[in-house]
Amino acid sequence: MKxxxxxxxxxxxxxxxxxxETEELLIKGSVEKIGxxxxxxxxxxxxxxxxxxxxEILDHQTAxxxxxxxxxxxxxxxxKDKTDIKAVGHRVVHGGETYxxxxxxxxxxxxxxxxxxxxxxxxxxxxIKGIEVCQRIFSESPQVAVFxxxxxxxxxxxxxxxxxxxxxxxxxxxRRYGFHGTSHFFxxxxxxxxxxxxxxxxxxxxxxxGNGSSITAIKKGKVLDTSMGFTPLEGLVMGTRxxxxxxxxxxxxxxKEDLSLQEANTLLNKHxxxxxxxxxxxxxxxxxxxxxxxxxxxxxxxxFSYRLRKYIGAYAAAIGGxxxxxxxxxxxxxxxxxxEISCEGLEYMGIKFDKKKNAESxxxxxxxxxxxxxxxxxxxxxxxxxxxxxxxxxxxDQ
Amino acid sequence: xxxxxxxIIGASTxxxxxxxxxxxxxxxxxxxxxxxxxxxxxxxxIEDELDQIILKWGLTESExxxxxxxxxGISEIKDxxxxxxxxxxxxxxxxxxxxxxxxxxxxxMQPDTILVxxxxxxxxxxxxxxxxxxxxxxxxxxxxxxxxxxxxxVIGGLTTSHETVESIKLFIxxxxxxxxxxxxxxxxxxxxxxxxxxxxxxxxxxxxxxxSIEDIDISMKLGYSxxxxxxxxxxxxxxxxxxxxxxxxxxxxxxxxxxxxxKLVRAGHLGRKSGRGFYAYDENGKRIGVGALxxxxxxxxxx
Numbered sequence: 001m002k003x004x005x006x007x008x009x010x011x012x013x014x015x016x017x018x019x020x021e022t023e024e025l026l027i028k029g030s031v032e033k034i035g036x037x038x039x040x041x042x043x044x045x046x047x048x049x050x051x052x053x054x055x056e057i058l059d060h061q062t063a064x065x066x067x068x069x070x071x072x073x074x075x076x077x078x079x080k081d082k083t084d085i086k087a088v089g090h091r092v093v094h095g096g097e098t099y100x101x102x103x104x105x106x107x108x109x110x111x112x113x114x115x116x117x118x119x120x121x122x123x124x125x126x127x128i129k130g131i132e133v134c135q136r137i138f139s140e141s142p143q144v145a146v147f148x149x150x151x152x153x154x155x156x157x158x159x160x161x162x163x164x165x166x167x168x169x170x171x172x173x174x175r176r177y178g179f180h181g182t183s184h185f186f187x188x189x190x191x192x193x194x195x196x197x198x199x200x201x202x203x204x205x206x207x208x209x210g211n212g213s214s215i216t217a218i219k220k221g222k223v224l225d226t227s228m229g230f231t232p233l234e235g236l237v238m239g240t241r242x243x244x245x246x247x248x249x250x251x252x253x254x255x256k257e258d259l260s261l262q263e264a265n266t267l268l269n270k271h272x273x274x275x276x277x278x279x280x281x282x283x284x285x286x287x288x289x290x291x292x293x294x295x296x297x298x299x300x301x302x303x304f305s306y307r308l309r310k311y312i313g314a315y316a317a318a319i320g321g322x323x324x325x326x327x328x329x330x331x332x333x334x335x336x337x338x339x340e341i342s343c344e345g346l347e348y349m350g351i352k353f354d355k356k357k358n359a360e361s362x363x364x365x366x367x368x369x370x371x372x373x374x375x376x377x378x379x380x381x382x383x384x385x386x387x388x389x390x391x392x393x394x395x396x397d398q
Numbered sequence: 399x400x401x402x403x404x405x406i407i408g409a410s411t412x413x414x415x416x417x418x419x420x421x422x423x424x425x426x427x428x429x430x431x432x433x434x435x436x437x438x439x440x441x442x443x444i445e446d447e448l449d450q451i452i453l454k455w456g457l458t459e460s461e462x463x464x465x466x467x468x469x470x471g472i473s474e475i476k477d478x479x480x481x482x483x484x485x486x487x488x489x490x491x492x493x494x495x496x497x498x499x500x501x502x503x504x505x506x507m508q509p510d511t512i513l514v515x516x517x518x519x520x521x522x523x524x525x526x527x528x529x530x531x532x533x534x535x536x537x538x539x540x541x542x543x544x545x546x547x548x549x550x551x552v553i554g555g556l557t558t559s560h561e562t563v564e565s566i567k568l569f570i571x572x573x574x575x576x577x578x579x580x581x582x583x584x585x586x587x588x589x590x591x592x593x594x595x596x597x598x599x600x601x602x603x604x605x606x607x608x609x610s611i612e613d614i615d616i617s618m619k620l621g622y623s624x625x626x627x628x629x630x631x632x633x634x635x636x637x638x639x640x641x642x643x644x645x646x647x648x649x650x651x652x653x654x655x656x657x658x659x660x661k662l663v664r665a666g667h668l669g670r671k672s673g674r675g676f677y678a679y680d681e682n683g684k685r686i687g688v689g690a691l692x693x694x695x696x697x698x699x700x701x
Binding site for chain 1: 400402424426451454455456457458546
């Protein structure tokens with residue numbers, strides 16, 4: 001059973017095609033700069049040379065048709081006909097309060113995703129575009145939506161209600177939703193698998209650290225809390241996003257600098273975080289490279305890691321003790337120093353961190369000493385595989 | 399028809415503003431300026447303007463680079479990419495010049511390309527009739543600074559088709575994220591007619607000694623919850639441009655223009671861009687006091 005996983009952005013489409021009998025990745029790729037005369041089609045078949053072509057591609061439909069043509073071409077021959085693709089799984093960023101699970105898309109579902117545009121104006125419109133295009137191209141195959149927010153829908157009200165006038169929740173659904181759900185879901189389950197214990201009996205903290213970062217507290221298999229909130233701006237320090245701050249700063253700076261709402265929004269989302277503190281880069285790798293000579297790069301790393309450690313401690317308290325702590329995402333998987341600083345001094349809560357293992361490890365690894373009561377793992381995430389599995393589960397034997 | 403490529407004729411303040419605002423939203427721009435020096439200076443000014451926005455955190459360095467890469471500056475109208483789905487003419491407000499440009503564009507561009515005049519005062523219908531596509535000619539007016547102002551007035555002439563007006567409105571709304579307002583051809587449309595009349599009255603109020611320039615602005619700001627008073631608005635737009643509008647509107651409406659505006663423009667006090675206008679500004683464009691008209695007090699009746 002071949003399943004296509006689609007992640008559609010404003011001017012790009014990322015996709016993976018998986019054979020779900022074996023969970024083997026057949027091909028992955030992307031189309032970038034859609035809407036221009038020099039759109040780029042990237043195709044990457046495991047074990048073969050990467051293919052890169054430039055075409056005039058003015059819309060998402062043409063982009064995906066180009067991809068399908070390539071898949072069916074003699075040279076690649078990955079599928080014979082587009083009906084070989086038995087189902088399409090879509091990453092949809094915001095499922096609001098409506099969706100706590102993946103769902104097969106019909107016109108009602110599509111309408112509801114449309115209603116949620118208000119909550120995710122930067123993402124849901126493009127996700128919808130991807131769905132509509134796939135419905136036209138793969139009219140025979142069922143489409144499934146997998147939501148970034150769904151995994152976090154088990155949060156109780158004391159986690160998701162903000163201490164604001166309650167009427168704002170009623171009127172505009174202003175509450176904490178959380179994001180990166182598929183990634184937290186994947187690494188938490190993988191962690192249970194490694195520990196060889198029932199997932200529903202474990203308390204796990206998962207830290208997805210990338211250009212956007214979030215940390216999730218999972219109690220007995222259910223999300224109790226997560227650091228991103230109404231939007232992906234809340235919580236940890238990120239590449240260019242500020243994370244938690246005193247919100248009065250925003251109105252103060254708007255008045256002082258005569259900023260428009262758009263400028264204030266860009267300040268918090270694109271000029272803050274690692275970039276804003278360091279003035280060097282939003283990329284953790286760049287910062288670790290120069291941290292010995294650039295004090296502000298070091299400061300950025302320290303703030304990032306310190307705030308992460310605070311969250312680990314807070315979440316350990318929230319779920320009443322931890323069985324395992326998992327790092328994932330670009331930084332979580334590759335940046336030893338961040339893992340080390342954020343686990344520093346946590347022996348009192350049972351984390352005995354093995355600095356040597358940590359410094360040497362790449363990819364999947366256990367980072368604690370053998371006698372550590374709490375396990376610490378680095379687990380590479382795989383959101384596309386989750387989307388494909390969910391799609392297979394929802395579509396069943398159709 | 400989806401509008402992805404736009405030609406802009408003239409690297410004027412309006413032309414530069416349109417080019418910058420649209421390229422930031424992912425539109426490919428061909429900016430045509432016949433005078434090579436003006437073109438080079440124009441492209442530099444666009445970059446400067448984007449740098450100013452970065453200082454205000456409204457933009458990132460990479461977004462700036464991407465936007466600038468989308469602007470292709472050329473100096474011959476005939477070299478314009480015929481695939482542009484829309485061309486906006488933002489040359490100076492001169493009917494004969496404008497007609498010449500439209501006649502030339504009409505010859506070069508594909509028959510379904512929309513031709514737009516960015517004008518506060520010229521007749522769209524008259525311009526449209528010089529072309530073989532009067533149904534595809536319309537007007538827009540976007541106040542400076544185009545990047546920050548979220549409004550665009552879309553002007554349909556007598557011959558402009560409904561489809562053309564709707565295409566432009568859709569472009570402004572979906573592609574530029576601004577709000578379009580449809581207006582009929584009429585002197586000054588909405589924003590310019592309202593501003594000119596409000597400013598003229600404000601100047602007379604100051605000249606009659608009823609209240610000071612600062613107090614008039616304060617009254618309008620606080621009284622009507624306006625973000626800026628009439629004098630501040632005029633200073634930001636540029637008093638030379640406001641004077642062109644004022645003279646035209648007063649002629650159309652048969653009324654007297656307050657002489658204070660012409661007095662300032664003759665002195666080269668053009669508003670924030672020249673450091674002096676109704677107010678005085680420091681090198682960062684921050685208001686530091688009243689401009690040369692501060693001495694009005696001495697002349698006024700109200701002593």
